[in-house]
Amino acid sequence: MKKICFILSIIVLSLCISKTVYAATDRVVDHANILTDSEENELRNDIKEIADQYSFDVVVVTVDDASESNVVAGADDYFDYNGYGYGSNGDGILFYINMGTGEWSISTKGYGLVAFTDYGTDKIGEICSPYLTDQSYYKAFEEYINLSSKFLKEAEKGKIYDVNHKYKTTSDYFKSILIVLIVSLVISAIVIGIMKSKMKTAVSQPYAKAYVKDGSFQMTRERDSFLYSHTSKTAIPKSTSSGGGTSSHTSSSGSSHGGSHGSF
């Protein structure tokens, strides 16, 4: 009986170890089973390209755990306890979604804290979470990997995306061009309006000031009396703008992480 227990515990232990080792090498972990095998492989290929080029770990994790209370800690712990991250600092980024609670969290570590500022992880979340809401999970992860690559590329050039160097999507460009067009339209309409107004100089004169007898204007009585007053108050909007950069928190293992989180 003791022997059986021992063998069983060895098997369980080895399974656990092999699972951990396997997880540390696999960058797409689909516990929630929302991706097809071919989709997972596509994502792995994209991740490998980034790893080869930047020596930076990009990870996708899905879980289905309705009892999880803290999605941020969940993502950080998954990062730390599965040995992700390149080099001694554990450079990497991990996109963690929990199907059970409908929450997502992006966790960065090491060089990830440099390349992905608070603005950066917020932006990635902002772009990817609508896909999660639409249940286009593959599209969300594909976009996340694609954005990670772009952010790393920009960071390598020394121009990290942040509040004063914003990442612009195609629709952002369309928006700014639309604004440019509207402003140009208004300005040219004003210029033509001024040109047109110079074509007609005959206008009615509402006053007769030129005909006031010199020195005839006299005030004989002036009285100002206070009637009543009204006071209104409006709440001052709290300023939420940050100066950029990355804020970090410490995970249960004691390592420093950055990132963003939200729900879908």
Place this chain on the structure above:
Amino acid sequence: MSSLMEYKCPNCGGAVNFDTSSQSLKCPYCDTTFDMESAKAYDEDLNDVQENEIKWDEYNEKSGNGDWQEGEQDQMITYVCESCAGEIIADDTVAGTKCPYCGNPVIIKNQFAGTFRPDFVIPFQLDKKIAKLKLKEFMKGKPLLPKYFATENHIDEIKGLYVPFWLFDCDTDAKIRYKATKVRTWSDTNYRYTRTDFYSLIREGSMDFTKVPVDGSTKMEDAYMESIEPFDYSGLVEFQTAYLAGLLTNKYDVDADKSIPRANERIKNSVVKSFQETIHGYSSCIAESTNIKLNSGEISYALLPVWILNSTYKGKMYSFAMNGQTGKFVGELPIDKGRAFGFFMAIFGGLAVVGSTLALLL
């Protein structure tokens, strides 16, 4: 003991009750509270200042310098245009003239009759050469002007014309009630506060006007005639038929009575504005009622010198006018729609390209 009185709320005009708890007056409709003194003062102001129209003397043959003297009208002839029915007065030395309003060459001579004798005239000071020069100057630097307008234009047909004006003299006493506000803003950590204090202002004073002109001819657009103002009245002389020799005169078709509203409007606007300019220290100030009393409202009739040109371009009449005494020139030029569109697209295109490039790069 004050008697039971009903006051009007200065904010909404509703009937106001005395609020025993705050010992002040409180409007039941808009919740505005104000003290007894303010309410009394405001009530006095309301009863004090009533809207009032200006009364003028009637203009007839006896007004001004009186009626025509015997024989004075003999050399004068009325011409009527067959095309536009415009009437001009000239002496019999003027021959073969075209209608100055529409350019039609057919005009019929009529017996001169049915018009008051002008009291004053300002003789022409500037000649046709200057009028032509000013017109050319006016057309310069106008990118939207159709290319051929300047060349096709019959600049030579610019004509000197005496235009009839009614001149309104008056001394005014005015009492104006303004509603004014003072706005103060401040803020603490959570709120921005805006306090608006309302005041009732009374201003009394006097202002005298000399010869406010109103154009007495429908053939002359009011906007044009007002734009070439003011005339320098030091050049005003008593009317003599000799001044009209060889020149055209527009016959008035708007009598003094019908010109009064326009004179009143300009006088009233000026008084309100001048009074308002003496009010300082308020954020806003609006005249709520004006009472203008006229002490001596006298009307006179004068002929004032104007150079005019009416030119048709693509079926629309474009007019130009120059003050024949001071040289002030006004007018309207046609707009070449194609050129306007071209300019619009050029500016729009340029801005759009530069702006979009910047938007993509930054």
